[in-house]
Amino acid sequence: MTGIVREFVGLPSPLIGRAGAGGHPCQGVYHRPEGAPPKTAFIAAHYNVDFSEHYLASYLAERGYGFLGWNTRFRGNEAYFLLDHALAEIGVGVRWLREHAGVERVVLLGNSGGGSLMAAYQSQAVEPNVTPVAGMRPVEAIEDLPAGDLFIALAAHSGRPEVLTAWMDPSVTDESDALSVDPGLDPFDPENGPPYGAAFQERYRAAQRARNERITDWAIAELAALKGTRARDRLFSLHRTWADLRMIDPSIEPSDRRPNWCYQGEPVKANYGVFGIGSLCTLRSWLSMWSLRTSQCAAAPHLARITAPSLVVHATADECVYDSDARGVYGALAAGDKRLEFVKDEHYLRDSRPQVADLIDAWVRER
Template identity: 70%
Template sequence: MTDVRREFLGLPSPLAPRAGAGGYPCQGVYHAPTGRRPRTAFIATHYNVDFAEHYLAPYLAERGYGFLGWNTRFRGAEAYFLLDHALAEIAVGVGWLREQAGVEQVVLLGNSGGGSLMAAYQSQAVAPNVTASSTKAADAIADLPAADFYIALAAHPGRPEVLTAWMDPSVSDETDPLSLDPALDPFDPANGPPFSVEFQRRYRAAQRARNQHITDWVHAELERLATTRATDRLFQTYRTWADLRMIDPEIEPSERPPRHCYRGDPQAANYGVTGIATQSTLRTWLSMWSLQTSQCRAAPHLARISVPSLVVHARGDAGVHEDDARGILDGLAADDKTLELLAGDHYFTQPAGARSQLADLLGGWLGRRGA
């Protein structure tokens, strides 16, 4: 098997200073086959998860590709995320691949939540559309270098969509993590599982209403702060592990384990302190999580992606479903687009050999396209 070299990168951002302690805003690790300069390289970035040592990097480097696991300054700092700033910092990584690593073709790997983020990047690169938070940010994202391929891997349809699908609508008081509307409690056996079609309908409507209720409060709070010394604030969003599909495996059945989410038992996770959107600034909520205002929804961006595209779905994924993958495929503007369904969980930790099989799939797909 080909030896793999690793190179740590720390690079400046057009929108943030270098930290006083010395760290650069943009950081990552470049994997490549030893002694060779790849013609084609992947770049993978997430909204807040550290992708520097992405699990696929060594597998694809062994197969002759470069792989830049790339982090914006929002790694581990989801509460402060701004889409326009993140896109400008992804461009730093894409630019490094072309200008310093010398690759000829760049593959955007949109893994998990990164699916919609990388879709937004390519969308902005080919047809600028993202509303910027400042004039400086607008300049930074006005001319992004476009990629040559797009891959959605175990990808969610967008940040506001996944949050809304997972949030617990039985929360009756956003300031109280234990508040409860019993008629919507997904963990009360009186409501299910199995969950009736009528309960599912009410539940999904209440989830959308909760998202909108928070958005309305955020707008009102920003208006209130306009008369104060503050321009933003932090707030909590409680109980975001309550997708009915996590509890009832008969809803959109798949190979996922029953009563399971990415953090184990969904009831324990739902009443715990770790989850998506647990803390946000007002502006981050509008940029990332709001169904009404967020530009982190994949669909509008997919409609601007015309490069060859691949969608890969893990059949045992506990949080991404086959309908999500098919929706991403249908939304892509590319004439050359393919959907592949593989055995595996969200990060292909199982079954044995799943990651190697996945790397072979990606390499074969690119190879048939001359990359």
């Protein structure tokens, strides 16, 4: 088996300077086989999760590729996320591959939540469309991003605002009270299910969208109220975001997934815990990432601008990405050359990583 070289990459951002302690805003680890530099390399980034040691990096390096597990300055810093800033910093990684690593073909790997992020990157690179969030200046660095040559969506969600809305608990009646509840919408009240009837599901989904819209209304009003004050933004917390009915009731969109389970364990415990997506936001990061109305982090509009050859891989036992997500991503892609593949495993592919690496390797080599 070929030896693997792992190189730390720390680079400046076009938007902010190096940290006082010395760290570069853009950081990652480049995995490659020993010997001649590979001509094809992957880059993977996420809104918040550290991808520098991505679980597929070594497997794809063993198969002759470069793999840059890349982090923008928002790694572990989701509360302050701004899409246009993140795209500029992904562009730093893509340029490094082309200009310094000797790579001729770049494969954009959109994994998990990173699916919509990397779709937004390619979309902006081929047809600039991303605008600044309210009150922010345009980011010149996103007007000329180097595009990827191939696109892969792996166990990918349908977009940040869609995922949060599908997961959020609409029975919250007071956003400042983590225990407030409308019994008629409580997913953990046995009177409501599981199993959940069609009428309850319809009311529940409508109430989830309504909760998202209420928070957006409030965020816009709060920003307006801050004008003329000493503050430009403010932090707020978001409670109870592990309550997708599909997590609890396996009869809704059946799959190979474990029933009554989510990425944080049993949904009722996760929902009332302190670890959740969107749990801490600023007004502007809510509008940039989570709002159904204003976020540009939905995958579908960006996928519609992607014409590069594209592969979608869905894990059929994924706890929180469902068959409809994968088929939605596949259907939204504008690529004439696109493929949808399935593997029986959970979200992080703990049992099938070599198999998925082989699948990706074969697909890339065909092109």
